[in-house]
Each structure stands twice: as C-alpha cells, then as structure tokens.
Amino acid sequence: xxxxxxxxxxxxxxxxxxxxxxxxxxxxxxxxxxxxxxxxxxxxxxxxxxxxxxxxxxxxxxxxxxxxxxxxxxxxxxxxxxxxxxxxxxxxxxxxxxxxxxxxxxxxxxxxxxxxxxxxxxxxxxxxxxxxxxxxxxxxxxxxxxxxxxxxxxxxxxxxxxxxxxxxxxxxxxxxxxxxxxxxxxxxxxxxxxxxxxxxxxxxxxxxxxxxxxxxxxxxxxxxxxxxxxxxxxxxxxxxxxxxxxxxxxxxxxxxxxxxxxxxxxxxxxxxxxxxxxxxxxxxxxxxxxxxxxxxxxxxxxxxxxxxxxxxxxxxxxxxxxxxxxxxxxxxxxxxxxxxxxxxxxxxxxxxxxxxxxxxxxxxxxxxxxxxxxxxxxxxxxxxxxxxxxxxxxxxxxxxxxx
Amino acid sequence: xxxxxxxxxxxxxxxxxxxxxxxxxxxxxxxxxxxxxxxxxxxxxxxxxxxxxxxxxxxxxxxxxxxxxxxxxxxxxxxxxxxxxxxxxxxxxxxxxxxxxxxxxxxxxxxxxxxxxxxxxxxxxxxxxxxxxxxxxxxxxxxxxxxxxxxxxxxxxxxxxxxxxxxxxxxxxxxxxxxxxxxxxxxxxxxxxxxxxxxxxxxxxxxxxxxxxxxxxxxxxxxxxxxxx
Numbered sequence: 001x002x003x004x005x006x007x008x009x010x011x012x013x014x015x016x017x018x019x020x021x022x023x024x025x026x027x028x029x030x031x032x033x034x035x036x037x038x039x040x041x042x043x044x045x046x047x048x049x050x051x052x053x054x055x056x057x058x059x060x061x062x063x064x065x066x067x068x069x070x071x072x073x074x075x076x077x078x079x080x081x082x083x084x085x086x087x088x089x090x091x092x093x094x095x096x097x098x099x100x101x102x103x104x105x106x107x108x109x110x111x112x113x114x115x116x117x118x119x120x121x122x123x124x125x126x127x128x129x130x131x132x133x134x135x136x137x138x139x140x141x142x143x144x145x146x147x148x149x150x151x152x153x154x155x156x157x158x159x160x161x162x163x164x165x166x167x168x169x170x171x172x173x174x175x176x177x178x179x180x181x182x183x184x185x186x187x188x189x190x191x192x193x194x195x196x197x198x199x200x201x202x203x204x205x206x207x208x209x210x211x212x213x214x215x216x217x218x219x220x221x222x223x224x225x226x227x228x229x230x231x232x233x234x235x236x237x238x239x240x241x242x243x244x245x246x247x248x249x250x251x252x253x254x255x256x257x258x259x260x261x262x263x264x265x266x267x268x269x270x271x272x273x274x275x276x277x278x279x280x281x282x283x284x285x286x287x288x289x290x291x292x293x294x295x296x297x298x299x300x301x302x303x304x305x306x307x308x309x310x311x312x313x314x315x316x317x318x319x320x321x322x323x324x325x326x327x328x329x330x331x332x333x334x335x336x337x338x339x340x341x342x343x344x345x346x347x348x349x350x351x352x353x354x355x356x357x358x359x360x361x362x363x364x365x366x367x368x369x370x371x372x373x374x375x376x377x378x379x380x381x382x383x384x385x386x387x388x389x390x391x392x393x394x395x396x397x398x399x400x401x402x403x
Numbered sequence: 404x405x406x407x408x409x410x411x412x413x414x415x416x417x418x419x420x421x422x423x424x425x426x427x428x429x430x431x432x433x434x435x436x437x438x439x440x441x442x443x444x445x446x447x448x449x450x451x452x453x454x455x456x457x458x459x460x461x462x463x464x465x466x467x468x469x470x471x472x473x474x475x476x477x478x479x480x481x482x483x484x485x486x487x488x489x490x491x492x493x494x495x496x497x498x499x500x501x502x503x504x505x506x507x508x509x510x511x512x513x514x515x516x517x518x519x520x521x522x523x524x525x526x527x528x529x530x531x532x533x534x535x536x537x538x539x540x541x542x543x544x545x546x547x548x549x550x551x552x553x554x555x556x557x558x559x560x561x562x563x564x565x566x567x568x569x570x571x572x573x574x575x576x577x578x579x580x581x582x583x584x585x586x587x588x589x590x591x592x593x594x595x596x597x598x599x600x601x602x603x604x605x606x607x608x609x610x611x612x613x614x615x616x617x618x619x620x621x622x623x624x625x626x627x628x629x630x631x632x
Contacts, residue, residue, distance in 0.1 A: 021540050022420065022538075022540070025540075169425055170429075172425035172426070172427045173427055174427040175427065179425040179426075179427065181423040181425050331528070336476050376457075389422040389538055390422060393422060401536065401537065
C-alpha cells in the first residue's frame with residue numbers, strides 16, 4: 001500500500017508539508033472511525049486508505065466496525081434507499097429492528113476517541129454514548145430529496161452530533177448543528193487510476209475485444225436505469241449519422257439483481273446488430289476500467305440520478321474530455337466549458353459529443369483542465385486535508401482559526 | 404555590513420488552509436440570490452468570490468466568481484453574468500463593501516430587467532451558499548531582508564501567497580497585502596511596496612503572481628536567481 005511520500009510526485013511536497021503541519025496540531029488526540037463493514041463498499045474502501053495515511057502523518061487514527069444481522073441490514077438498506085428519495089415501507093417493526101441492534105452495539109462497542117467519526121446511518125445511534133468527546137456524523141448518501149419520514153427518524157440522532165458532513169452542497173439540510181462539505185476523492189495510485197504504459201492499455205483492450213481504430217465513446221457504469229444506458233445509445237446514434245465512431249458500454253450487474261439483468265437485456269436489444277456498439281458485462285476489474293478510460297476518446301456519464309459520480313473524476317484524471325449530466329455531485333467536478341461539458345438530455349449529449357469529436361484541440365484543453373481540477377480538488381490528499389481540518393474545527397470556533 | 408533591503412522586523416510566512424461549511428441556504432432565482440447575498444455571513448461572500456482563485460487558477464479564461472458562473476450557466480443570463488464577473492474586487496477594502504457592491508449590481512439589473520426575476524434554476528441547480536472557514540498556520544519560513552524574501556517567496560506554497568495577498572487585504576482588512584505592508588514599514592522601500600500594491604492579483608494565476616512579485620523584488624536587490632519552483 002502506498003505511503004504518504006509516494007504522493008509527492010503527483011501533488012508536490014508542499015501539499016504534504018501542509019498535511020504534516022495540520023497533523024501536528026492533532027497530536028495526543030485519538031480519532032475513532034466507526035462504520036458498518038471492514039470490506040466491500042465505498043466507505044470501507046476509503047477508510048482502508050485513509051486510516052493508514054493518517055497514522056503515517058502521526059495521527060492516532062483507529063477504526064471500529066459495528067455488528068448486525070440480516071434483519072438489521074435489511075432495514076438499513078431501506079433507510080439508504082429512502083434517503084435517495086425512493087418510497088419505502090418504514091414501519092414500527094423496522095424501527096424496532098434498527099434500535100434492537102443499535103442497543104446491542106451501544107452496549108458492546110467502546111467509544112474511546114477524542115473525536116468519534118461515525119459513517120452513514122447504520123452506526124448513527126451510537127451517539128447515545130456521547131459524553132465530553134466530539135462526535136461527527138459523515139453522510140455518504142445523496143440526501144438532496146430524502147423520504148421525510150426516514151430523514152426525521154435519523155434527524156433525532158443527527159442533531160445530537162457536534163457536526164455533520166455531506167459530499168455536495170445540494171445534500172445539505174437545515175440543521176441546528178454545523179455542517180461541512182467534504183467531497184469524496186480518488187486515489188491516484190490505485191489500480192483504477194495509476195498511470196499505465198501504452199502497451200498495457202493495448203493488451204487489455206485486445207483481451208477485452210475492443211478495437212481502437214475509430215474514436216471510442218465510453219460509458220462505464222452498472223447496467224442500471226438511473227445510468228441511462230439506453231439514452232447513451234440514442235445519443236451515439238445521433239452522432240454516428242455524421243461521424244464514424246464506436247460506443248462502449250462497460251459495467252457490471254449483480255447476479256441477484258433482477259433489474260440489472262433486465263436492463264442489460266434491454267440495452268443488448270437496443271444495440272441490435274450495430275457492430276460498433278460494444279457491450280461488456282465485466283466482473284470487478286479496476287485495471288481494465290483504467291485501461292478502457294485511457295483508450296477512450298470521450299467519456300460519458302449520462303446518469304439520470306447520481307450520488308457523487310466519482311467515475312467522472314476518474315475520467316478527468318486521465319485527461320479525457322467528459323460529457324456528463326448535470327446531476328448529483330457531477331457539477332462539482334465539471335465546470336461547464338472549463339473542465340468538461342454538462343448536458344441535460346440525449347440531444348444535448350449528442351451535440352456535445354459531436355462538438356468534441358470535431359474539435360480535438362478544444363477536447364484536449366478540457367481534458368487538461370479536468371485533470372488539474374481533479375489534482376487540486378478530488379485526490380485523496382485533499383480528502384485527508386479536509387478531514388484534518390474537520391477534526392481541528394471541533395476544537396476551535398469561528399471562521400478564522402489561528403493554529 | 405547590512406544586507407540590501409534589510410528589515411527592522413522579519414517577515415514570517417503563514418499559510419491558510421480552508422474548510423467549506425454548508426449553510427443549508429439556497430437560491431433558485433435572482434431575487435432569492437439578492438435577498439441571501441444581503442443576509443448571509445461575510446464568510447459566504449468571501450467563499451463565493453475567492454474560491455475560484457485557488458480551485459481553478461489554472462483555467463483560462465477563468466470564471467471569476469460563483470455568482471457570475473451560476474447566473475450565466477444555470478439561469479442563462481449572460482448580461483448579468485458579465486456584470487457580476489466584472490466587479491472589480493480591488494476597489495473594495497472590506498467584505499461588507501464587496502457584499503454591497505454585488506447586491507447593488509443585481510438590484511440595478513433587476514430594476515432594468517424586471518422579467519429576469521421569472522427565471523428559475525432547474526432542480527438540483529440552485530445556488531447553495533457555502534462559507535469558508537480559514538485555518539492560519541505559521542510555516543516557519545522567515546525573511547530578514549529582500550534577498551531572503553525573494554528566495555522564500557520562491558519556496559512558499561500557493562496557499563501561503565494566497566493568504567498574504569488576498570485574505571490579509573480583504574478578509575482581515577489590513578488595507579493592503581502583507582508583502583507591501585512589510586516592505587514599506589519594515590524595509591522602508593515605499594516605491595517597491597507601491598509597485599506590488601498596484602498589481603491586480605485577481606487577474607493573475609497564483610504562479611504568475613509569485614513570479615511577478617519575485618521579479619519586482621529582484622529588480623530592487625539586483626540579485627539574479629533562478630525562477631520560482
């Protein structure tokens with residue numbers, strides 16, 4: 001696993017020096033992270049990188065995981081969907097199942113941190129244990145239009161924290177506690193994002209059966225209606241009338257997700273006999289995603305709804321021009337016409353793709369700006385800086401803090 | 404022998420790192436934007452007029468502030484967008500005055516174009532007010548004369564230069580940037596101090612600003628040195 005100094009060639013030593021200055025101010029304090037799983041899922045992935053790097057900086061960071069059975073996690077799945085705005089049955093039984101497991105975790109899990117950093121709704125009730133320590137609730141979910149009933153249930157816990165953290169301004173709520181904006185990040189040294197030699201890219205594309213003799217337009221996403229793969233095919237067809245190009249739709253779908261399998265079949269049917277539409281149902285393979293993004297001419301993310309949409313930052317980091325929908329956290333990553341292009345419809349996406357294919361120097365400039373945008377704002381080191389500042393903000397009031 | 408440009412008091416470089424705090428306040432129309440511009444904390448006005456300097460300073464041309472960007476790209480009003488973009492921040496000595504300037508620009512435009520109030524941002528595209536919380540930390544970098552100052556400026560982080568030039572003048576209301584204040588008060592070189600004050604830092608990228616100030620200082624000390632890092 002890369003150490004902090006390994007990031008110096010990418011972000012510069014000055015950025016790492018700043019992190020060390022901040023970490024020095026946290027000496028002697030324990031930061032305890034708590035979430036619901038040690039492996040799998042985006043939160044565990046972030047904490048697996050974040051905790052060792054904080055320790056590398058000299059911060060006493062530790063990580064604990066709550067326990068729960070199927071009944072509990074079925075309820076928290078409902079909560080997750082409801083926060084995304086999906087209408088869910090959330091009755092007394094669900095509340096009881098949630099509270100029963102929460103009570104057990106409250107009794108069994110020791111909270112010893114000077115800062116207790118709780119991630120997502122599953123461990124939220126641990127705040128019952130709050131004493132003189134500082135507590136933060138980190139919400140990784142898009143709560144811009146939550147089911148009010150579920151939100152109000154959670155709000156009873158959230159307001160007992162010292163601060164809440166959201167990933168995008170549109171996710172913030174009217175709350176009586178401080179709320180901070182901390183966007184997620186990508187790790188430039190991970191398999192999904194590290195530099196790859198051209199021969200590796202070529203070999204992976206050959207293995208996947210993706211020719212590179214025509215401009216390649218790519219969307220990498222699960223086969224999910226909210227990612228609008230059918231809309232992507234429609235946009236490609238409008239472009240193809242004028243410019244010879246190829247479309248690649250690559251992503252996975254869980255075997256136990258009947259809707260995903262249905263969407264995949266629909267996409268296959270819509271692609272029909274066009275040999276220039278390639279549909280790849282891929283298992284989890286970070287290196288393949290990396291190579292595909294690097295081999296693409298344009299990357300699309302034409303989602304109808306999106307949490308943060310970090311695939312956009314992944315594409316921008318590879319210097320690629322991106323056309324993406326104005327949803328979720330995507331507008332934070334792309335400033336229209338500066339670091340990429342934002343669309344609102346199939347026609348809009350098609351027009352912008354044509355514009356980029358016909359203006360390679362414009363496309364190149366957007367890609368270069370996009371890479372710098374990610375370097376400044378969406379790399380793991382910025383995420384670390386925000387967390388360090390967040391911890392410090394709990395011990396200092398005001399908008400100007402002299403450390 | 405005393406060094407050229409020796410100072411009575413050394414210049415101590417600090418750096419500034421910032422965290423964004425959410426307010427939950429949002430505007431979907433120009434009218435709502437105007438009402439909130441008048442009442443949000445000064446740290447919000449500062450955030451939305453200075454964020455681009457650090458986050459997008461490599462872009463050319465740069466969108467100068469969030470208000471202008473939102474009005475142009477989301478509401479589609481290029482005229483008001485241009486007026487907000489061309490507000491000369493250097494004309495304002497305090498955030499309060501800058502806030503009044505922004506509010507007056509929007510107010511005047513609404514009076515001239517009452518229909519603009521009908522424009523509604525599509526869902527998920529409202530203007531969300533965010534404020535900057537700044538953390539100021541001494542870096543340990545110290546300059547005792549102009550030669551050391553030029554050398555230190557070459558090594559300081561962009562955040563450090565940002566703090567001494569932008570934050571010190573407007574947010575901390577020190578009247579001028581910290582570099583000019585030190586050069587005038589401690590080094591006693593009023594002409595050099597004035598030449599740095601005369602720069603409009605909002606029209607430079609941070610690296611260009613660094614190089615320009617170093618060049619001005621070196622011209623006075625005539626100590627040639629390699630370019631900034």
